[in-house]
Amino acid sequence: MFNPKDVDENKEFIELKRSRGYTYEDSVEISPEKLPGYHDKIKMFFAEHIHTDEEIRFIEAGSGYFDVRDLDDKWIRILVEAGDLLVLPAGIYHRFTCDKNDYIKARRLFIGEPVWTPYNRPADDMEERKKYIDRMKCQKA
Numbered sequence: 001m002f003n004p005k006d007v008d009e010n011k012e013f014i015e016l017k018r019s020r021g022y023t024y025e026d027s028v029e030i031s032p033e034k035l036p037g038y039h040d041k042i043k044m045f046f047a048e049h050i051h052t053d054e055e056i057r058f059i060e061a062g063s064g065y066f067d068v069r070d071l072d073d074k075w076i077r078i079l080v081e082a083g084d085l086l087v088l089p090a091g092i093y094h095r096f097t098c099d100k101n102d103y104i105k106a107r108r109l110f111i112g113e114p115v116w117t118p119y120n121r122p123a124d125d126m127e128e129r130k131k132y133i134d135r136m137k138c139q140k141a
């Protein structure tokens, strides 16, 4: 947990960004009023997908749910709230939805030039998916 009010002065957060090479950041607000094309975008976020890079989100305000698949392909629901930092590894199947408050503000961090492209399931033949599965197999063994 980090306090969104002073996160940019927080030594642990600054060191985390430095050590993990998070050089890019911007902020998105998701709500019917604030996000242009809200309905299409929320549909896209909720379609199960992977990315070729980490998905890093620091929640600045509001809340929502990230669902991730576990190793048995079951959904795990993660409630994210202001102050939470979530890092989804490249290749993990996931989706996002707002909760009943329909409002979240998230800082998006990235290593280098951002690539946000979602690859909807099935994406099992993609290199990043295979690498993710291999890493998980090691952890399970």
Ligand SMILES: CSCCC(=O)/C(O)=C/O
Residues within 6 Å of the ligand: 028, 030, 045, 055, 057, 064, 094, 095, 096, 104, 106
């Ligand atoms: C809370 S950030 C919005 C969701 C998002 O950016 C994404 O990529 C979901 O997979």
Ligand SMILES: [Fe+2]
Residues within 6 Å of the ligand: 051, 055, 118
């Ligand atoms: Fe995503």
Ligand code: NI
Residues within 6 Å of the ligand: 049, 050, 051, 055, 094, 095, 118
């Ligand atoms: Ni995603």
